[in-house]
Amino acid sequence: MIYLDNSATTKPHKEVLASFHKVAETYFANPSSIHHFGSEAERLLQQSKKQAAQLLAVKPEEVIFTSGGTEGNNMAIKGIALQHQNRGKHIITSSIEHPSVLEACRSLESLGFEVTYLPVNEFGEVSPSDVENAIKDDTILISIMSVNNEIGTIQPIKEIGKIASSHHKLFFHVDHVQGLGKHQLDIKGHGIDLCTFSGHKIHGLKGTGALYVKNGTTLFPLMHGGSQEASLRSGTENLAGIVSFVKALRLILEAEKTNRDKMTEMNQFLREKINEMSGVVLNSPEEAALHILNFSVPGLKPEVIIHSLGKKEIFISTKSACSSKDADESAVLAACGMEHDRTVSALRVSLSYENSIDEVRTFCEQLEQTINELHEVMG
Numbered sequence: 184m185i186y187l188d189n190s191a192t193t194k195p196h197k198e199v200l201a202s203f204h205k206v207a208e209t210y211f212a213n214p215s216s217i218h219h220f221g222s223e224a225e226r227l228l229q230q231s232k233k234q235a236a237q238l239l240a241v242k243p244e245e246v247i248f249t250s251g252g253t254e255g256n257n258m259a260i261k262g263i264a265l266q267h268q269n270r271g272k273h274i275i276t277s278s279i280e281h282p283s284v285l286e287a288c289r290s291l292e293s294l295g296f297e298v299t300y301l302p303v304n305e306f307g308e309v310s311p312s313d314v315e316n317a318i319k320d321d322t323i324l325i326s327i328m329s330v331n332n333e334i335g336t337i338q339p340i341k342e343i344g345k346i347a348s349s350h351h352k353l354f355f356h357v358d359h360v361q362g363l364g365k366h367q368l369d370i371k372g373h374g375i376d377l378c379t380f381s382g383h384k385i386h387g388l389k390g391t392g393a394l395y396v397k398n399g400t401t402l403f404p405l406m407h408g409g410s411q412e413a414s415l416r417s418g419t420e421n422l423a424g425i426v427s428f429v430k431a432l433r434l435i436l437e438a439e440k441t442n443r444d445k446m447t448e449m450n451q452f453l454r455e456k457i458n459e460m461s462g463v464v465l466n467s468p469e470e471a472a473l474h475i476l477n478f479s480v481p482g483l484k485p486e487v488i489i490h491s492l493g494k495k496e497i498f499i500s501t502k503s504a505c506s507s508k509d510a511d512e513s514a515v516l517a518a519c520g521m522e523h524d525r526t527v528s529a530l531r532v533s534l535s536y537e538n539s540i541d542e543v544r545t546f547c548e549q550l551e552q553t554i555n556e557l558h559e560v561m562g
Contacts, residue, residue, distance in 0.1 A: 190533030207423035251392035255379035262402030271321030306468035307336035329362035335475030344374030364435030387431030
């Protein structure tokens with residue numbers, strides 16, 4: 184099997200699974216229990232928080248463990264909006280954010296908030312000047328992803344963060360789900376107040392993740408109850424999931440240091456081969472994140488190509504499930520101003536450090552063969 188759909192989810196590392204199993208079996212007590220068994224679980228929880236903070240170069244009290252990217256994005260966006268609505272009800276985001284950001288913003292619009300959805304250029308980039316021009320007296324939040332999940336565009340987070348920092352009454356949130364372990368982000372240096380991470384995108388387990396909340400940043404909790412996680416996320420902690428997330432975080436950051444050249448080689452090989460294929464058009468910009476490559480095969484339905492490759496045990500994906508007027512159209516590519524025949528025929532390859540150049544080579548051979556076979560059938 185050749186798995187090239189790592190931006191959708193990754194295969195959990197064996198070490199991550201072992202960590203989860205050990206903690207679930209041995210430290211199953213509730214960390215809030217006052218007996219010795221519960222205290223052991225609490226110590227492990229705090230140790231995990233310290234380790235995560237060290238890996239992310241933040242403070243332990245700034246790490247809130249979550250169930251993943253969707254919860255983290257909702258917690259950040261709705262939490263800021265509801266907590267600070269007396270100061271203002273204006274939010275700025277981009278037109279190509281993940282659905283968990285876009286839908287969270289739309290839900291707030293139904294509650295009387297105003298949202299500015301910034302356009303992007305042909306490469307999917309948000310203009311820092313557009314961000315600055317969109318800021319108003321009642322703006323309370325800017326939410327921009329670091330790496331686009333569909334075409335891999337790297338956003339100018341440093342520049343946007345500098346703009347956000349000059350307006351002391353607003354907060355800056357970054358969805359770093361696709362960038363973690365592939366694109367370095369200086370959380371403290373880029374003026375970020377909130378940052379979302381997900382475990383299952385870094386060879387961790389589904390249902391695990393974290394939200395960075397800068398000291399001094401106040402949120403309205405979306406869940407009330409037992410005051411866990413600094414009263415921002417009540418509910419008995421998923422200790423086994425938390426430990427496994429921290430293990431996955433450590434492993435992905437180590438892989439980023441040691442395997443970046445390998446990722447670069449696979450990306451360059453993919454680009455060269457796809458550029459050589461007749462009737463195939465690259466959509467990802469030249470300076471995109473190395474692990475995501477988006478391309479279109481105008482005239483062929485992407486799902487047909489995906490199913491054909493699937494029969495050969497090769498797995499890639501199509502567009503993200505972003506909302507669009509056309510159910511078959513990529514909202515991200517449409518926002519980039521691409522022609523309709525490209526926006527409805529897009530495919531995405533997403534790499535992992537676990538992939539090999541041989542797998543990429545086999546994929547390219549089988550992709551070209553599949554495209555040729557489908558064209559022959561169509562006459």
